[in-house]
Amino acid sequence: MSGARPPRPQEVEVVVVGGERDRVHGGGVSVADEAARLRWELSITAAGIGSFDWDLLTGELTWDERLIELFGYEPDGFGGSIEDFNARLHPDDLPRVTQALSDCIAACGLFEAEYRVVRPDGSTRWVQARGKALADASGTAVRVLGAAYDTTSEKDADARVARVMETMAAGFFALDRQWRFTYVNAEAEKLLQRRREELLGGVVWELFPDAVGATFEREYRRAADTGEQVTFEAYYPPPLDRWYEARAWPNPDGLSVYFLDVTDRRIAQSQIEAARRQAEEAAERLRLLVRVGEDLSATLDGREAVGRLAQHLVPLLADWCLITLVDEHGELSDLGSWHVDEQLREVVVDYRKARLRALSPDSYLYRAWRTNRPVTIDSGATEALVNHLTDERARQLIHRLAPESLAALPMRARGRTVGLITLFRGAGGGAYSAEDVLTATELADRAGLAVDNARLFAQQSRIAEGLQRSLLTAPVEPNHLQVAVRYQPAAAAAQVGGDWYDAFLTPDGATVLVIGDVMGHDVDAAAAMGQVRSLLRGIAYATGAPPATVLRSLDAAMQGLAMNTIATAVVARLEQVADERERDVTRLRWSNAGHPPPLLLAADGTVTSLAAHPPQLLLGVDPTSPRTDAAITVDRGSTVMLYTDGLVERRGHSVASGILRLHEAVAQLAHLPLEELCDGVLERLVPSGHDDDVALVAVRLHPLDRPRPPEAGPNRVPPTPPTPLNPRTS
Secondary structure (H helix, E strand, O other), X not given: OOOXXXXXXXXXXXXOOOOOOOEEOOOOOOHHHHHHHHHHHHHHHHOOOEEEEEEOOOOOEEEOHHHHHHOOOOOXXXXXXXXXXXXXXXXOOHHHHHHHHHHHHHHOOEEEEEEEEEOOOOOEEEEEEEEEEEEOOOOOEEEEEEEEEEXXXXXXXXXXXXXXHHHOOOEEEEEEOOOEEEEEOHHHHHHHOOOHHHHEOOEHHHHOHHHOOOHHHHHHHHHHHHOOOEEEEEEEOOOOOEEEEEEEEXXXXXXXXXXXXXXXXXXXXXXXXHHHHHHHHHHHHHHHHHHHHHHHHOOOOHHHHHHHHHHHHOOOOXXXXXXXXXXXXXXXXXXXXXXXXXHHHHHHHHHHHHHHHHEOOOOHHHHHHHHOXXXXXXXXXXXXXXXXXXXXXXXXXXXXXXXXXXXXXXXXXXXXXXXXXXEEEOOOOOOOOHHHHHHHHHHHHHHHHXXXXXXXXXXXXXXXXXXXXXXXXXXXXXXXEEEEEEEEOOOOOOOOOOEEEEEEEOOXXXXXXXXXXXXXXXXHHHHXXXXXXXXXXHHHHHHOOOHHHHXXXXXXXXXXXXXXXXXXXXXXXXXXXXXXXXXXXXXXEEEEEOOOOOEEEOOOOOEEEXXXXXXXXXXXXXXXXXXXXXXXXXXXOOEEEEEOHHHOOEOOEOHHHHHHHHHHHHHHOOOOOHHHHHHHHHHHHOOOOOOOOEEEEEEEEXXXXXXXXXXXXXXXXXXXXXXXXXXXXX
């Protein structure tokens, strides 16, 4: 273009920027044309824009002062030719700008270019130019009018931004409104694993198809639609296979996206989270071990221990479980079960009832029992179990429960297998890891010890109670007297106590009632109780003496035989003389050696304590201490109750308050038959887990003028009833 010659002058129609038309001759310009041009020049001058006018017919290039200054010319140093323009263009930009001018003139179209100007002092300025070619009537360009302005500051700012962008440690790219890449920095090339040349101009959804329908597309479109910034983290699958944190914000040209590769952070977070979960699981397993140990040690009931154990194992170690006990004869019985799903618990119970009969001898359960080692099935447990079940009902139940994996573990204690734990997990529960099995084994060991302790306790309790009861004979029930006895040992294992009761006939026809308590809760106390009881029986039977005399003789015998024991006791005699028999009344004579007072329930429901006045000393302290009898007349239909302190004494409460509770209970139950009255009293006053023996003997005097009532049961008297040797007359 710089070497082209302008066309010859001729008559043309000039279109000026102001829009006015006029006729010119030989390149002349009309007054209207000049006015329009003046207005245009004033406008662009006010805007800091320089103007140019290139007459293609004469070759004259006209610049205003702003443009002359911008290109570094002195006012009188600009020659007014295209060569002066080309002389200031940066050599690298000259070909491009010349081509843009040639295209503008050839097409009678627009001219737009941004180029560098090298000023005489060597400085470089950026210039943005826009113009338009004007044509004559034949369509030939005769003039180019335009404007230009300095964009150096913008270019410098853009360059600074570009330098920052290129050195950023984060990826950055820009998308236009058609979702095409318009800018990509170096870090974005690296993170997106694509060269800049591949990305620029490409549509993001086509270049990265896995973003379609994923978080990336949803969030980018949300930012574009709402005009709001969005921040998110998302994963892009292979070949990138990375996690990104992205921040996208809309702008007039499209969308700008700043993003980081956070894969390592996500992996670290996952590892930290996994470690945290492992720590929590380990802590929960430890807490479980502690809970199981504490809970199982709190009960000495084997069945209760099994039930508690099953509920502890679910859901931490299993979706459901079964607990099997092995008795002394080597017989297995499923006694406990639990399922995390309440609706399936009854199904587990049904399977528990059918399982042992249906399992084949080579099944997992029997292998664990025989080898004393855990047996696991990592997957396909349902089918494996079906193959070992011989009962169709059991197969149907296991299909409903659908276990995927299982672990069977022996419970051992004191060198023997006392039971087995079977843990089941459903689909998604995973196989039992070595850590799972270790935890379950520790639980099984603790549970085995607890179950065996419960077994030993039950065994010792049976022995202790059997020993205790063997020392207590069945009471007599002569004529119209009904006698009821109760004995409850202490809850602790083998706590044989010194409590006893007795009821027997003497040769003179009296019925003797005895309640007593030897100090202590051990075998020695039980042995001493047996001796004291036998001595008292013998003395009372042989002598037919009043109660006070019997107790004095017993106290002396205890000292003489060096028994070295202390006991409390009440001895009572029910006796009648002829006059009393005719009046249908009975004399009750008793003596109390430091024992809780007997209780009298009258026929009208009145409850009275039969206290001794003054209180008398315990047995085994001073055999010379005086003892006296007390006596009252009782009507038929009355009930006399003797009891040990285990019935009324409670930790934190006085004996007096316990006796008051006893009176209230007897008054409320007075209408019941004697046996039911005794049961009701024990139920109300003796809590579970009580730590003292309880003995009770009660006698009800039924009327003599009618048959013995059915609820009194049969008479119980010695095979040869004694004949009165010395009937009392007073």
